[in-house]
Amino acid sequence: MSEPTGAEDAPPALNAAQDALFLDFDGCLVEIAPRPDAIIIPKELGKTLTRLSERLGGALAIVSGRSLPELETYLAGFDGPMVGSHGAESRGLGQEAVRPEGLADLQQAMEDFCAENGLLYEPKSLGGGLHYRAKPELQLLTERFAAELTTRFPGFEVQLAKMAVELRPGGVSKDRALEMLSHIAPFTGRRPVYAGDDVTDEPALAWAEAHGGFGVKVGDGATAASHRLAAPAQVRTWLAAALEDC
Numbered sequence: 001m002s003e004p005t006g007a008e009d010a011p012p013a014l015n016a017a018q019d020a021l022f023l024d025f026d027g028c029l030v031e032i033a034p035r036p037d038a039i040i041i042p043k044e045l046g047k048t049l050t051r052l053s054e055r056l057g058g059a060l061a062i063v064s065g066r067s068l069p070e071l072e073t074y075l076a077g078f079d080g081p082m083v084g085s086h087g088a089e090s091r092g093l094g095q096e097a098v099r100p101e102g103l104a105d106l107q108q109a110m111e112d113f114c115a116e117n118g119l120l121y122e123p124k125s126l127g128g129g130l131h132y133r134a135k136p137e138l139q140l141l142t143e144r145f146a147a148e149l150t151t152r153f154p155g156f157e158v159q160l161a162k163m164a165v166e167l168r169p170g171g172v173s174k175d176r177a178l179e180m181l182s183h184i185a186p187f188t189g190r191r192p193v194y195a196g197d198d199v200t201d202e203p204a205l206a207w208a209e210a211h212g213g214f215g216v217k218v219g220d221g222a223t224a225a226s227h228r229l230a231a232p233a234q235v236r237t238w239l240a241a242a243l244e245d246c
């Protein structure tokens with residue numbers, strides 16, 4: 001990953017003829033909420049993405065840690081490519097999902113841990129989330145438990161997220177997802193532009209910077225991105241402007 005730039009510049013307007021746009025979901029397109037199921041989806045978000053995708057010749061993809069079926073529900077109206085579960089599953093890209101052995105047992109162990117400790121368990125199609133937002137004092141305990149799980153279930157890796165620790169299939173990441181997408185039409189040969197807010201997005205932000213494009217960090221914090229927007233509302237405004245301009 002490249003050195004943090006401390007990016008402060010707003011991103012430039014998108015270029016419809018040359019850009020490929022990759023968008024994170026939570027904390028980028030929609031505001032962070034107290035629970036995964038409490039997010040508010042702006043009206044017409046899916047349709048807006050579809051219109052923008054048309055302008056970009058189809059070179060717009062969602063790249064998220066969320067399970068794919070959830071993304072499809074939340075972004076109904078957008079029928080373009082999606083990468084879910086931090087790169088382990090996708091839609092419209094001809095890739096097989098990465099499904100390590102032991103998923104059901106792993107999920108049971110996660111659910112039991114959350115029940116015992118009063119945490120929120122998020123079942124996911126290819127892993128799960130341990131959410132400690134309501135009990136931040138349990139962060140360390142949760143991280144230790146997740147690390148132990150990877151020794152019992154070696155096909156899975158720990159993925160840190162905002163106030164959560166996730167278990168996802170090993171060997172997947174958002175930068176690898178961008179690498180894969182860059183070899184598929186209509187993304188091939190276009191300038192990669194990636195927007196995201198979290199540590200899970202930093203490898204992808206760095207990847208875009210290193211491959212002739214740029215990253216847009218959403219919110220505070222050190223980043224490899226050269227551009228920054230304050231919050232999802234500003235991302236949506238930037239996308240709306242792109243729809244008018246390009």
Ligand SMILES: O=P(O)(O)OC[C@H]1O[C@H](O[C@H]2O[C@H](CO)[C@@H](O)[C@H](O)[C@H]2O)[C@H](O)[C@@H](O)[C@@H]1O
Nearest residue numbers: 025026032033034035036064065066161162164
């Ligand atoms: O890659 P993303 O689209 O950014 O998804 C990352 C994770 O986001 C979700 O969790 C985060 O957002 C929740 C809703 O705002 C919040 O309650 C939670 O504390 C955050 O960690 C989602 O639940 C995960 O599955 C995603 O992997």
